[in-house]
Amino acid sequence: MILTVTLNAAIDRTVAVPNFRLGRRHRAVESRTVAGGKGINVARALALLGRPVIATGFVGGPSGTRVLEQLHEESVLTDFIEIAAETRINLAVIDPTSGEQTEINERGPAVSAEETKRLFDRIGYLAGGAKICVLAGSLPPGAGDDLYARLIDALRRRGVPCVLDAEGEAMLAGTRAGAAMVTPNETEAEELVGQEFADGSDLATGLLEIVRLGAEQAAITRPEGCVATVGEGSERRLLEVHTEPLEPVSTVGSGDAFVAGYVAARYEGRSEEECLAYGVACGAESTQHFGAGFVDRNQVERMLGAVSVHDLEVPAEV
Numbered sequence: 001m002i003l004t005v006t007l008n009a010a011i012d013r014t015v016a017v018p019n020f021r022l023g024r025r026h027r028a029v030e031s032r033t034v035a036g037g038k039g040i041n042v043a044r045a046l047a048l049l050g051r052p053v054i055a056t057g058f059v060g061g062p063s064g065t066r067v068l069e070q071l072h073e074e075s076v077l078t079d080f081i082e083i084a085a086e087t088r089i090n091l092a093v094i095d096p097t098s099g100e101q102t103e104i105n106e107r108g109p110a111v112s113a114e115e116t117k118r119l120f121d122r123i124g125y126l127a128g129g130a131k132i133c134v135l136a137g138s139l140p141p142g143a144g145d146d147l148y149a150r151l152i153d154a155l156r157r158r159g160v161p162c163v164l165d166a167e168g169e170a171m172l173a174g175t176r177a178g179a180a181m182v183t184p185n186e187t188e189a190e191e192l193v194g195q196e197f198a199d200g201s202d203l204a205t206g207l208l209e210i211v212r213l214g215a216e217q218a219a220i221t222r223p224e225g226c227v228a229t230v231g232e233g234s235e236r237r238l239l240e241v242h243t244e245p246l247e248p249v250s251t252v253g254s255g256d257a258f259v260a261g262y263v264a265a266r267y268e269g270r271s272e273e274e275c276l277a278y279g280v281a282c283g284a285e286s287t288q289h290f291g292a293g294f295v296d297r298n299q300v301e302r303m304l305g306a307v308s309v310h311d312l313e314v315p316a317e318v
């Protein structure tokens with residue numbers, strides 16, 4: 001099976017508010033509450049794609065219980081560590097008139113050293129049945145920026161490759177720890193390599209830099225698809241995987257759907273190119289739904305036909 005790890009789970013509440021303005025009182029025309037946190041969104045998408053998945057991580061308090069209930073309703077198998085503090089609640093306001101989206105995310109509960117140890121024990125146990133693991137989203141406050149790095153290390157020793165989607169120091173440490181694949185968007189990738197990308201050749205250099213930091217492979221996502229590394233050593237190639245940007249219903253979680261698609265294809269032993277293309281098709285399809293990690297498997301197959309792959313020039317190493 002595929003294991004997803006969500007260390008800062010959430011209840012994600014999305015409300016649609018036409019003509020949203022700061023400082024005013026509004027009436028929501030539509031609202032939806034789902035279990036969230038990036039790893040959970042990936043697990044949802046994997047379940048919708050028909051792949052065997054177990055979601056683990058931390059949940060706590062009444063909102064943590066709600067996360068588990070929601071996932072069970074969606075037929076996502078769970079094996080979370082229950083913590084003392086309460087799982088956070090995030091709010092997103094979507095304005096259907098402008099298409100703009102405002103997000104207010106809580107930092108989430110802290111976890112104790114004992115709870116973290118229980119997590120490592122549980123993941124060590126689950127690793128026995130896992131073919132691949134997804135580590136995605138923010139870390140609990142005070143957990144230490146090296147938590148993903150330590151998990152990547154522990155899972156590698158058990159032969160389980162990790163796909164990492166995170167930001168900032170946690171992403172940097174996990175990349176250095178040798179994640180099998182890292183999937184930043186453009187802004188996160190710029191932060192990871194400490195340099196802004198002005199053009200396509202900067203993106204190519206950025207990919208090589210992420211690999212030099214320690215990741216086995218990297219994909220930098222963007223609305224028109226992704227650029228990514230494939231192969232190793234002197235066989236390493238850079239690919240651009242392209243799809244026409246669509247008019248989105250909501251782009252929240254398109255990166256999570258990309259990760260799910262990539263992992264779903266990798267789970268089946270598809271080629272690196274096919275995994276990237278399937279990820280891009282899932283990311284694109286997810287923009288047509290309200291809520292993170294929702295994908296329609298049949299539509300993904302249709303969208304795959306519009307995804308093209310071509311080689312990028314590999315810049316000379318500096």
Ligand SMILES: Nc1ncnc2c1ncn2[C@@H]1O[C@H](COP(=O)(O)OP(=O)(O)OP(=O)(O)O)[C@@H](O)[C@H]1O
Pocket residue numbers: 184185186221222223224225226243244245246247248251252253254255256257258279280281282283284285287
């Ligand atoms: N407007 C769009 N039209 C078509 N596909 C899109 C669009 N926006 C995103 N995608 C798809 O989703 C994938 C991930 O997108 P993006 O880089 O925007 O993710 P992200 O910033 O990580 O999002 P999040 O972290 O909120 O889930 C892309 O690779 C692309 O395939």
Ligand SMILES: [Mg+2]
Pocket residue numbers: 165184185255256
């Ligand atoms: Mg993302």
